[in-house]
Every structure is written in structure tokens, then in C-alpha cells.
Amino acid sequence: xSQVINYSSLKPAYNIKAKRTFTVVRKYAFLFTLMVAIxxxxxxxxxxxxxxxxxxxxxxxxxxxxxxxxxxxSHGSYYDSLLLPFSRNTKIPKFMxxxxxxxxxxxxxxFRMGTGFMRAAESYGxxxxxxxxxxxFVNAYMMVVMVGTTFSLLVSPRMWCNVCPMGFMQKLSHxxxxxxxxxxxxxxxxxxxxxxxxxxxxxCARVCPMQLSPYNSFNKKNQFDSNNCIKCSTCVGxxxxxxxxxxxxxxxxxxxxxxKKEAGENRGRFTTTIHRITALKGDVKEFxxxxxxxxxxFKAGQFILVKIQDKPEMFRAFSVSYxxxxxxxxxxxxxxxPNGYGSEILFNDFxxxxxxxxxxxxxxxxxxxxxxxxxxxxxxxxxxxxxVPLVQDAIERDQIxxxxxxxxxxxxxxxxxxxxxxxxxxENNKFEFIPxxxxxxxxxxxxxxxxxxxEQLDLxxxxxxxxxxxxMIDASLKTLxxxxxxKEKIRYESA
Ligand SMILES: Cc1cc2nc3c(=O)[nH]c(=O)nc-3n(C[C@H](O)[C@H](O)[C@H](O)COP(=O)(O)OP(=O)(O)OC[C@H]3O[C@@H](n4cnc5c(N)ncnc54)[C@H](O)[C@@H]3O)c2cc1C
Ligand code: SF4
Ligand code: SF4
Numbered sequence: 001x002s003q004v005i006n007y008s009s010l011k012p013a014y015n016i017k018a019k020r021t022f023t024v025v026r027k028y029a030f031l032f033t034l035m036v037a038i039x040x041x042x043x044x045x046x047x048x049x050x051x052x053x054x055x056x057x058x059x060x061x062x063x064x065x066x067x068x069x070x071x072x073x074s075h076g077s078y079y080d081s082l083l084l085p086f087s088r089n090t091k092i093p094k095f096m097x098x099x100x101x102x103x104x105x106x107x108x109x110x111f112r113m114g115t116g117f118m119r120a121a122e123s124y125g126x127x128x129x130x131x132x133x134x135x136x137f138v139n140a141y142m143m144v145v146m147v148g149t150t151f152s153l154l155v156s157p158r159m160w161c162n163v164c165p166m167g168f169m170q171k172l173s174h175x176x177x178x179x180x181x182x183x184x185x186x187x188x189x190x191x192x193x194x195x196x197x198x199x200x201x202x203x204c205a206r207v208c209p210m211q212l213s214p215y216n217s218f219n220k221k222n223q224f225d226s227n228n229c230i231k232c233s234t235c236v237g238x239x240x241x242x243x244x245x246x247x248x249x250x251x252x253x254x255x256x257x258x259x260k261k262e263a264g265e266n267r268g269r270f271t272t273t274i275h276r277i278t279a280l281k282g283d284v285k286e287f288x289x290x291x292x293x294x295x296x297x298f299k300a301g302q303f304i305l306v307k308i309q310d311k312p313e314m315f316r317a318f319s320v321s322y323x324x325x326x327x328x329x330x331x332x333x334x335x336x337x338p339n340g341y342g343s344e345i346l347f348n349d350f351x352x353x354x355x356x357x358x359x360x361x362x363x364x365x366x367x368x369x370x371x372x373x374x375x376x377x378x379x380x381x382x383x384x385x386x387x388v389p390l391v392q393d394a395i396e397r398d399q400i401x402x403x404x405x406x407x408x409x410x411x412x413x414x415x416x417x418x419x420x421x422x423x424x425x426x427e428n429n430k431f432e433f434i435p436x437x438x439x440x441x442x443x444x445x446x447x448x449x450x451x452x453x454x455e456q457l458d459l460x461x462x463x464x465x466x467x468x469x470x471x472m473i474d475a476s477l478k479t480l481x482x483x484x485x486x487k488e489k490i491r492y493e494s495a
Contacts, residue, residue: 014090014341015156015264015280016206020391022081026070026232029077031232037145040138045130051138053275054166059128061170062177063186069167070232073106075144076161079157080209080232080403083149092211096162097228103162113140120122158209161230171227184249187384190214190224190235192253193243196264197362199305200315200437204244206341216312222256223247238493240317263364266297270358272387275329277352280383287350288322288331289358296330296360300393301386303493304330315359316342319386319467319493321417330358333416335382347449361429365493368393368400370462375406378450378476380468381414395428404432404457411442412440450478459485 032049040046057068069076095101108302109360116136120167122313141403144160161167177183190193192198198215205213214224214235236244245253279285287306296304298320322331337343350356366386368375375394384407394403409415415435425433436446436453446453450472466476473494480490 029074032074037141044134047134052136061173065174067231070230083152102168106165109165191247193259199317202314207238283336286333289326298390302361307357308342321385321388333385366465374462379468380472383468406453463481
């Protein structure tokens with residue numbers, strides 16, 4: 001009987017601070033909050049500027065939900081832009097989402113502001129009236145700055161937004177917009193083009209400032225319909241599968257109907273046991289999984305998803321580096337990411353004999369095209385892994401006349417599968433292997449980056465297949481464009 005992983009006991013850092021989406025407004029709108037809250041102490045009339053803001057956000061939310069909160073709100077900008085780097089960025093307690101709590105906060109603010117307005121009304125017609133009205137807003141802003149700053153630093157930047165009275169008012173206005181049936185065309189929601197291509201990696205949830213979880217909550221129209229979503233697009237910009245957009249209902253229907261579905265068409269779910277774990281280099285390990293009777297329809301260049309957590313269910317995508325059809329085994333090669341949530345689980349908690357669920361295979365970006373006759377493969381760092389089966393596939397295909405593999409790393413000690421590639425080169429005339437090392441003076445072979453090698457090659461009639469970190473892909477795309485290689489001859493995937 002195989003051991004089952006105790007997923008519930010694994011609790012590394014979950015929420016990611018990095019790479020949130022910033023527009024110019026979202027980045028600098030905080031200046032307005034600070035001006036009203038601080039300068040307003042000396043010039044209370046500044047508080048009157050809040051009135052058009054309140055009118056604006058109520059109108060915007062009627063048509064677009066809480067769009068204002070995520071894109072224009074100056075408090076939101078203050079939390080995301082100024083406080084995020086200093087925040088502990090931990091889990092927002094569940095009770096912050098209770099409607100009852102929002103109502104209490106709303107009632108308290110309403111009482112404070114109402115009594116303030118009543119006091120101001122007593123001086124109606126005098127020079128003091130506008131100062132006394134302005135100060136009501138100035139005090140409200142100062143209160144939000146103090147409470148919001150505490151929440152941000154101690155828990156999570158957008159914790160206040162869960163109970164913000166203006167956020168609550170926007171939800172009511174949005175509700176009315178829906179009842180009036182105007183939001184169908186005007187409200188954009190996070191939309192997934194094809195759920196079959198979702199990696200279930202939870203990146204969208206981990207970067208969400210409101211700590212919502214789009215990936216396991218899409219509705220039948222493939223949209224994330226949550227009235228707490230502040231429409232900030234952060235999840236869209238961070239989805240590694242590139243399958244999220246921000247669309248209204250009509251556009252969502254069009255996208256889901258017309259998306260290319262091939263990449264996820266053979267997706268299956270498999271219960272496997274870990275057959276073996278092999279340490280390749282200090283921070284790289286190969287994991288081979290034994291499938292039961294079912295077989296996987298795998299094409300070289302695809303990736304699979306390895307389940308790393310049960311509740312909520314979460315996977316990590318890894319290129320298939322090993323495929324043994326005869327023995328029904330499939331393998332991936334994993335580099336431990338510093339503070340990586342998923343790779344730490346694989347490294348620390350996966351053991352031979354354990355049961356692990358896989359989903360896939362997925363992806364068609366770097367699967368060899370039927371028409372390719374000459375191929376140049378470019379792998380950077382851990383991005384070399386899909387090229388183990390890809391080189392084999394290319395060698396076995398009669399259509400392929402020649403194939404080169406450029407493999408770039410920083411130091412010689414990072415090279416993996418070097419013996420395997422050298423052996424394949426020895427046995428096959430049509431395969432050339434070119435390792436290239438950026439920072440190692442003692443390396444006797446090619447020095448520099450993969451782009452230096454690309455510059456030396458005649459790439460006419462070649463199709464280029466690349467996999468590696470984003471900076472390598474970006475630099476290679478630039479070089480290839482300078483060399484005049486047409487876009488349709490370039491395929492890539494970023495690991
Ligand atoms: C199609 C595809 C194929 C892939 N193939 C492979 C493969 O073959 N081999 C492989 O090793 N990987 C592969 N990957 C990458 C892999 O899926 C994971 O993304 C990778 O293992 C890191 O996941 P993680 O959960 O360990 O790291 P995460 O927790 O997601 O962290 C990623 C990075 O963000 C940083 N980070 C984490 N938390 C925070 C925080 N709070 N603040 C700031 N920064 C933070 C970490 O330092 C880390 O470097 C592939 C990815 C894709 C999309
Ligand atoms: S679900 Fe996406 S758009 Fe909505 S708040 Fe979260 S990150 Fe922003
Ligand atoms: S691929 Fe990851 S980030 Fe994109 S929708 Fe799926 S779970 Fe979210």
C-alpha cells in the first residue's frame with residue numbers, strides 16, 4: 001500500500017507580493033489621499049474634493065462593479081503602491097468578508113459623518129460652513145489612513161477594502177446596475193478562455209490583492225463573477241498560461257468560442273505512484289511517476305501538472321523530461337525555486353512510493369511542427385527539460401534533416417543531461433549539441449549567451465523552438481528579429 005501525501009500539513013508562504021499590475025493612476029493616486037488627510041488638517045476645504053469622488057465612484061460602480069477600487073481609488077493606490085513592499089502580506093481573516101461587519105463599519109462611519117454634517121449645518125450661511133463640511137471628509141480620510149495602514153502592515157495591503165463603506169456602497173450601486181440590466185455590456189470580468197488549459201497553479205489567487213480565488217470559481221460563462229473583485233487585472237497579467245482576459249459577457253462568449261483548444265484536448269487525470277526521485281544537481285531533481293493501467297497521449301514538448309495541494313486543489317506545471325511508453329512511466333525535472341511554494345513541497349515532502357495525482361498533458365507551443373525540416377532548439381537553465389524528449393523525437397522523425405540544440409547556463413555546474421545529449425550527438429549525424437556558458441572562464445567550449453550562438457548560425461529555413469526564463473526568451477526574440485527570422489518560424493514557452 002502506497003503512502004499518501006499529507007497535504008494539509010504543508011504551509012509555506014502563499015501570497016505573492018510581486019508583479020502586481022500598476023497603471024499611472026493606480027501608482028500615484030495615493031497623493032490625493034495624503035493631501036486630503038494631512039494637508040486637510042490645515043486647509044479643511046480640501047475635504048470638499050471628496051464629494052465629486054464619491055459621486056464618480058457610485059456612477060462607475062453602477063456600470064462596472066468595483067472597478068473604481070482597483071483602478072482609481074486613492075486609498076487603494078496608497079495600499080498597493082506605497083505599503084505593499086512593507087506589508088507582511090499574510091492571509092486576511094475570513095470574518096473581514098462578513099456582510100454584518102461591513103454594515104457595522106458603515107453604520108459607524110455614517111453616524112460620525114452624519115453628526116459632523118449636522119454640526120456644519122448649524123453654521124450654514126456663515127464663512128465656517130464649508131470648513132466644517134470639509135473637515136468631516138478630512139477626518140474620514142485620516143481614519144481610513146490610520147486603520148488601513150495598520151491592516152496593511154500587519155496583515156495584507158487591501159484588508160481594509162473588505163469593510164470599506166465606499167466599497168459597500170459600490171456593491172449596492174452595482175446591484176442596482178445589474179437589476180437595470182445595464183452591466184451586461186459595460187461590466188468587464190476576469191474571463192478564462194479555456195478551462196482545459198488552466199494549470200490550476202493558483203497564481204491568480206496568490207497575487208490577488210483581495211485574496212480571491214478566480215481559478216476554482218469560474219461560472220458557466222467562463223467568468224469570475226464576484227462582487228468583491230476590484231477589477232485590478234493583476235491576476236490577468238500574472239497567469240502563466242495566458243488564458244485570462246478582462247472582458248464583458250459578449251466578448252467572453254466570443255473568446256471562449258474561438259480559442260484554439262488543441263493545447264488541452266488530451267487532458268486527463270491520473271493517479272500515479274512516485275517510481276523514483278533522482279538528485280541531478282544540488283537544486284535540481286528528476287521525479288518519475290508510475291502510471292497504472294491508463295496510458296497518457298503525450299507529444300514531445302508538452303508539460304504535465306503535478307498536484308501539490310489538496311484544499312484548495314493546486315498543481316504545478318512541469319515539462320515532461322522523461323517518457324517510457326513501454327513501462328508506462330512519465331517524468332519531470334524540477335529546479336527548487338527560492339522560497340517557492342510548490343517546488344519546496346516536491347523537494348521536502350515527495351518520497352518514492354507516494355501517491356500523486358497528475359493532470360495533462362498540456363501545451364502545444366514547442367511540439368514539433370509537421371512541416372519543420374531543420375530545427376534549432378534553444379534551452380536556457382531549467383528550460384532544457386522538454387528538449388530531452390524533443391531531441392529524441394526530432395531524431396526519430398524522417399521529416400527532420402538536421403537539428404541543433406543550444407543549451408545556455410550561467411556556470412558549468414548547472415548543466416544537466418549533458419552526457420545524454422553528448423551520447424545522442426555521437427549516435428546521430430543530424431544532431432548537433434552546443435552547450436554555452438555565460439560566466440565560467442575555465443569552460444573550454446562556447447562562452448557567452450544563447451544569443452551569441454544564434455548570431456553565428458545560418459538560420460535560413462530553420463524553425464526555432466525555445467524554452468527558458470523570460471529574459472532569455474526576450475533577448476533571443478530580439479536577436480532573431482535582428483537576424484531577419486520571421487515570427488512564424490519561432491515557437492517558444494517560458495518556464
Ligand atoms: C509551461 C510550464 C512549464 C514549466 N516547466 C518547468 C520544469 O520543467 N521544471 C521546473 O523546475 N519548473 C518548470 N516550470 C515552473 C514551475 O511550474 C513553477 O512555477 C516553479 O517550480 C516555481 O514554483 P513554486 O511554487 O516553487 O514557486 P512560487 O512560490 O510560485 O514562486 C515563484 C517565484 O516567486 C518568488 N516568490 C514567491 N513568493 C514570493 C513573495 N511573497 N514575494 C516575492 N516573491 C515571491 C519566489 O522566490 C520564486 O522564485 C514550468 C512552468 C510552466 C508555466
Ligand atoms: S480576481 Fe483578479 S481582477 Fe479581481 S481583485 Fe483579484 S486580482 Fe484583481
Ligand atoms: S493557469 Fe494558474 S493563474 Fe492562470 S487561471 Fe489557471 S490557476 Fe489561475
